[in-house]
Amino acid sequence: MINTANSSSWQWEKNDQGSYLTCKLLEGWQHGFFSSHFQGKPPEILIKYLHPSALSYRLKQIHSDIIISTDMIDNHFSKNDNNQLMEGDGIITQKSLQSVWVASADCTPVLIADSKSGKVAAIHSGWRGTASEVVPKAIKILKSEGCQGENLLFALGPAISGKVYQVEEEVAVKVLKTIISNSHNLDNNEILTQGYLLPNQPILKDSTENKVRLNVTQIINSQIQQEGILPHQIAISPYCTYQTPEYFFSYRRSHEKNVQWSGIISV
Known part of the structure; x- marks a missing residue:
């Protein structure tokens, strides 16, 4: 399913393996939100479709707030012979021609680029x-x-839509607390009430008791803007992983541990 209101900033690229999504906002960087057509291909293979000479970096994702630099990853592998991945959910480049990757199946992949330095980052952000x-x-x-906020660009890739993502109310409260001021002074019902009134519908009512529908991507959008980033610096994918089975894996839909990769290369 596609949200046509956001579709103009996103394009499909095709090759002999299938299709991957790109964002106009990041047109100065080789990047891709790869589809399920590339199942089983890790970043070390996918990079050839973007820039064969770039180095690839990824992590063992653990639904955390841990962010690792490419220098830290290089140092880790220089001291370890077992090739065990570092744990974390975000990678920031330190040099040019470094590609950083995150895997997702309903969570939001976020690619970030600095228009002045060429530095990039890739973040995996589910509700946790x-x-x-x-x-x-x-x-x-x-x-x-050294990056300036006005130079940062954000592409929030395909993720599960808030219209279909049912969660416990307590999960929604944990996420809403990050964007509602003085939330520490509010009880859960007050937080939910304020959440329903927020722009971009970060939560929707659900017919099941003690459940709501949660739009994680819109929460991230609000978080970014609270850091002083302007709306024109942010692009949100119009595709829902759950409702677009022809292009994307969705754990909520299939309950299978398949993922698609998203990556971007520093310049």
Whole structure:
């Protein structure tokens, strides 16, 4: 399923293996939100479709707020012979021609680029990572490394739509607390009530008791803007992983542990 209101900023690229999604906002960087057509192909293979000379970096994702630099990954592998991946859910580049990758199946893949330095980042943010503010943490790290907020660009890739993502109310509360001011002074019902009134519908009512529909991507969008990023610096994919089986895996739909990869290369 496609949200046509957001579709103009996104294009499909095709090759002999299938299709992958790109975002106009990141047109200065080789990148791709790869579809299920590339099942079983890790970043080390996918990189050839973007830039064969680039190095590939990925992590063992654990739904955390841990963000790792490519230098840290290089140092890790230089000291370890077993090739065990570092744990974390975000990677930030330190040099040019470094590709950073995240896997997802309903969670939101976030690709970030700095238009001045060429530095990039890839973040995996499901509801747990969003509740722990992994994307705002990445923004703070990028700023600490010299990036300016006005130069940062964000592409939020295909993820499960809030219209179909049913969660417990307590899950929604944990995520909403990150974007509602003075939430520490509110009880859960007050937080949910405020959540229903927020723009972009981060939560919707559900017919099942103690359940709501949660739009994680819109929560991330709000988190980014609370860091001083303007709306024109953010693009949101119009595709729902759950409702687009011809292109994307969805754990909620199939209950199978298949993933698609999203990656971007620094310049």
